[in-house]
Amino acid sequence: MDKHNYKSYRIEAENICVDYHGKVALYDANLRLKAGQICGLVGMNGAGKTTFFNALTGFVNISKGKIRINGESLRIAQKYQAIAYVPQSEGIDSQFPVSVWDVVMMGRYGSMNILRSPRESDIQAVKDAIDRVDLMELSSTPIGNLSGGQRKRTFLARAIAQRASILLLDEPFAGVDIRTEKLISELFIQFKNEGKTILLSTHDMIHVREFCDLVLLINKTVVAYGETSEVFTPENITSTFGGMSPDVLLGPES
């Protein structure tokens, strides 16, 4: 029974804490997400959004708590490439001499042999992924020559090629063109129908209302978590952003 319960959650983070050299970045954070759910991660700069992602990808070690991915440990989840991470634009060196194809192929590395020589299936997966983000004609272009939106789509394609069941997206809508924004929102709907679980951080409150079934408000720890319609209230947002008026954050329409 307990086992079955575990299985039904894609992400299960229980009371996790992360500290960097004695400074607490995140404490007692909880999150449970099922297949097909899209959750928005909202908080100020420095509130621990990237730290949360880092903990879920295993890039930093948690000092307390427990993370289960599909009911398994993080190490096993990494082996199955269960989690894909789409970095925010500032998180990568855009002048690195690799092409769109190279980057998307990196999504397949986890399941390749030690020399990372692509099989027919890997090549097909990369082709399909590049096609889904509509970058086929740019596939041999160095990423340094792409626009911000095209680069964002490249990393999305990498996540698609990886065939992960969980997608973590750090600021997916920051600095992208309208065409990319539309394409990403269409992809989100497709991912949801495919049963993928999505956790995305964003500064844009409108996007949260538009896409997210659930919202997780954090400020070093969880301020509020639940259905967007219930939790995404001006009061909760105010306390997440340290007493700032939600009018400033949401604009006059709310």
Add this chain to the structure above:
Amino acid sequence: MDLCFLNINITSYVADPLSHEFMRKALLMSSLVAAVCGFLSSYLTLKGWALMGDAVSHSVMPGVVVAYALGLPFSLGAFIFGVGSVALIGFVKQKSRVKEDTVIGLVFTGFFALGIVLVSKIKSNIDLHSILFGSPLGISLSDVKQTVFISLLVVILLSVFRKDLILYCFDPRHAKTVGINVLFLHYLLLTCLSLAAVVGLQSVGIVLVVAMLITPGATAYLLTDKFDNMTIISVISAIISSVFGIYLSFWFDLETGGSIVLVQTFMFLFAFLFAPRYGIFKLKKFFSKY
């Protein structure tokens, strides 16, 4: 008549040095060393490890001295001190409030000083000048064997883990996410750095070996947007600098290590000014006008 004279002269300028056994050996060994360092330098420049390269190459000094004194292969001593210095840098940084670049500077100068003191104290046939400034013209047979062995090892390691290392330099977080051992890659690159520093110091010496590890990569980075091409350009420019540098030192009686590095620097300067896409004069645009 004049032209004919010039022609003979040029041929003898190129061919004469080759009649000396030590020159042939120096040219061959330096080219090998340059190729290895050039190969590695495309990773180091992209990873942003220039300062780390400087630190490691200086820190290997006491290791080289101790290994010589104990009759061990100098590469072993250099390797231990090279990796040890990086571990120490990480430890001090984590346990104190001192900033990273200060810690790096502090640790490698400390090791370097220890090396110099050891040379003066341990009575052996170590020539301080040849460690500091290189002695490609006086490489011994045992050095040749070690250099060839280490060079092959570094090239094999970098080739086998090539794609993983590119990923590690580019996006370590993704590497970690798909279950690639990032810590292993970190130490692999560090190991290659220490080993390359050891072979490089024979050619240009400890003081200048960092140039062998970063300049060819930086030059190549200005000339291409493809990693494979970057590696090829880096290796070729390193070999050309080595050969040309040794010839210059032969013709004009210059310090060999210094002239090799100076040729590399001029090649970078040329790329910096005239690279088709990234040079400040952008030759491509210039040509396309006409």
